[in-house]
Amino acid sequence: MIAATPKPPYYAVIFSSMRTAGDQGYGRMAEHMEELAAQQPGYLGVESVRDGLGITISYWASLEDIRNWKRQVDHWEAQKKGRSTWYSAYKVRICKVERDYEFPGTES
Amino acid sequence: MIAATPKPPYYAVIFSSMRTAGDQGYGRMAEHMEELAAQQPGYLGVESVRDGLGITISYWASLEDIRNWKRQVDHWEAQKKGRSTWYSAYKVRICKVERDYEFPGTES
Numbered sequence: 021m022i023a024a025t026p027k028p029p030y031y032a033v034i035f036s037s038m039r040t041a042g043d044q045g046y047g048r049m050a051e052h053m054e055e056l057a058a059q060q061p062g063y064l065g066v067e068s069v070r071d072g073l074g075i076t077i078s079y080w081a082s083l084e085d086i087r088n089w090k091r092q093v094d095h096w097e098a099q100k101k102g103r104s105t106w107y108s109a110y111k112v113r114i115c116k117v118e119r120d121y122e123f124p125g126t127e128s
Numbered sequence: 129m130i131a132a133t134p135k136p137p138y139y140a141v142i143f144s145s146m147r148t149a150g151d152q153g154y155g156r157m158a159e160h161m162e163e164l165a166a167q168q169p170g171y172l173g174v175e176s177v178r179d180g181l182g183i184t185i186s187y188w189a190s191l192e193d194i195r196n197w198k199r200q201v202d203h204w205e206a207q208k209k210g211r212s213t214w215y216s217a218y219k220v221r222i223c224k225v226e227r228d229y230e231f232p233g234t235e236s
Contacts, residue, residue: 021181022144022219032223034140034185036130036175067144069177073129075185077142103231111130111230115140115223122219123211 023065023079028117030064031080037110038073046106049098060089079117086114131173133187136225138172141194143184145218154214157206168197187225194222 039046057063057078062085068076080086089095102110147154165171165186170193176184188194197203210218 022146022217025221028221032142032221034142034225036185038130067181067183069179069181069183071177071179073175073177075175075177075183077144077183107231109130109231112228113133113136113140113225114227115225117142117221117223119222120220123215123217 021067022122023067023077025064025079025117025120028120030117031083031086032115032117033078033080033086034113034115035076035078035110036073036113037076038108039070040106040108044105045101049101049106053095053098056092056094057089060092061085062088083114129175130230131175131185131187133172133225133228136228138225139188139191139194140223140225141186141188142221142223143182143186143218144221145182145184146180146216147178147182148214148216152213153209157209157214161203161206164200164202165197168200169193171197191222 054066054068057066062081064079064081066076066078068074078089080089090099162174162176165174170189172187172189174184174186176182186197188197198207
């Protein structure tokens with residue numbers, strides 16, 4: 021469940037969100053978006069957890085891959101419905117991953 | 129619960145982890161570490177969720193602030209006990225947040 025990303029540098033999109041009440045098709049959409057993201061060029065992996073606050077981090081090879089994913093048609097529809105129906109608030113942060121280490125494995 | 133961070137650029141430490149079984153003092157330590165982090169120079173906020181996979185993202189003004197937090201004595205003890213007792217696996221990613229936007233608010 022921890023994404024097996026390659027050596028830095030690569031990019032991360034941190035999506036932090038609060039949901040509205042009720043599912044309203046959210047679960048199905050979220051699953052579909054994860055499948056769709058995994059098919060995009062430059063996709064490196066995803067980590068996603070919700071417990072009240074939701075955090076989904078998708079990892080990408082380049083900023084251009086992130087821009088292309090943002091513009092993907094189905095994803096654009098999901099973003100629109102996200103604002104109208106599913107989320108009460110969200111914040112998106114586009115990041116460059118400069119360094120990483122893990123346990124077990126590379127200590128630092 | 130979504131951290132109110134300032135305008136980019138700033139830095140993020142993504143800590144993705146899997147826990148071992150049982151609490152073994154973990155809850156108390158996690159609470160103490162969040163309080164301690166909030167007192168460090170350059171601390172900008174934190175977002176944390178666990179549901180199986182745990183994701184904690186702390187936000188910082190500079191890479192130097194992140195280095196100083198990593199070396200803080202109590203935090204160092206927690207890292208050691210993290211490897212010996214609390215975590216079966218974790219990955220740390222040091223990131224530069226280059227751009228952000230949010231809803232409601234700045235669309236993009």
